[in-house]
Amino acid sequence: MTAILELDHLTRAFGGLKAVDDVSTQVHQGELFGLIGPNGAGKTTLFNLISGFTPPSSGEVRFKGEVITGLSAHKIAHKGMSRTFQNLRVFPNMTVFDNISVGALGMIGVGPISSLFGGKARAKDISERSYEMLERVGLADHADDLAANLSYGKRKYLEIARALAMKPDLLILDEPAAGMNDSETTELAHFITGLNKEGLTIMLVEHDMGLVMGICERLVVLASGRKIADDVPAVVRQDPGVLEAYLGGDEG
Numbered sequence: 001m002t003a004i005l006e007l008d009h010l011t012r013a014f015g016g017l018k019a020v021d022d023v024s025t026q027v028h029q030g031e032l033f034g035l036i037g038p039n040g041a042g043k044t045t046l047f048n049l050i051s052g053f054t055p056p057s058s059g060e061v062r063f064k065g066e067v068i069t070g071l072s073a074h075k076i077a078h079k080g081m082s083r084t085f086q087n088l089r090v091f092p093n094m095t096v097f098d099n100i101s102v103g104a105l106g107m108i109g110v111g112p113i114s115s116l117f118g119g120k121a122r123a124k125d126i127s128e129r130s131y132e133m134l135e136r137v138g139l140a141d142h143a144d145d146l147a148a149n150l151s152y153g154k155r156k157y158l159e160i161a162r163a164l165a166m167k168p169d170l171l172i173l174d175e176p177a178a179g180m181n182d183s184e185t186t187e188l189a190h191f192i193t194g195l196n197k198e199g200l201t202i203m204l205v206e207h208d209m210g211l212v213m214g215i216c217e218r219l220v221v222l223a224s225g226r227k228i229a230d231d232v233p234a235v236v237r238q239d240p241g242v243l244e245a246y247l248g249g250d251e252g
């Protein structure tokens, strides 16, 4: 199995607190991989270290074999890693279509030089890609609506569509099920599984075990910044350390 993402002894300290403490693991090409842990376990921090939003205190991140530690989030995105955010970052005053075009624009790259050479072709690419993604997430009928007018659940799909518009090799979803009810979560699980079956490598970061246990092939569990399990769901589910981290905490 080829590793698309390799984390090598990653640590991030905030003052005296190690939010991520010596975490190593790999995500394999084509895998549906889950990162879970109770509140404050370090999931978001690890996610930010991977996607370039926070630099690590020590350790290395390799993506498609290339060291990306310390690169900006923008550069990492261009290398083929797209992410969504726990707190939605759609542009409320833009249309649904334009929100997605921003993602497609990021993929194709538009600047003064590129608009001189083949600007029209690029605009066509962006438009086609954007519509394709709108259809993919079932928002084609909402193309001209303001993003602000979409329901919370639909805005989540809009964010995923924008990330997909960048044609990522690795899609990282940050707590996509947060705020969703059971039937919405089930629908989301089908959607994520479908993307993965088409060959997309996905890393799912979730607070809640349910969704992740149900659809992920492999899981890493964090607690107090440290990796306490790294295995298939059936094994992780039985792990005494994991049970204690979840049941012993104040939530989860």
Ligand SMILES: Nc1ncnc2c1ncn2[C@@H]1O[C@H](COP(=O)(O)OP(=O)(O)OP(=O)(O)O)[C@@H](O)[C@H]1O
Residues within 6 Å of the ligand: 014, 017, 018, 019, 037, 038, 039, 040, 041, 042, 043, 044, 045, 046, 207
């Ligand atoms: N910028 C920061 N400055 C100081 N401490 C931070 C910072 N970011 C995170 N922390 C601390 O690091 C620890 C891990 O936080 P993190 O948000 O990564 O956990 P999490 O697993 O994503 O939690 P949740 O499920 O609640 O989102 C927490 O104790 C948090 O308070």
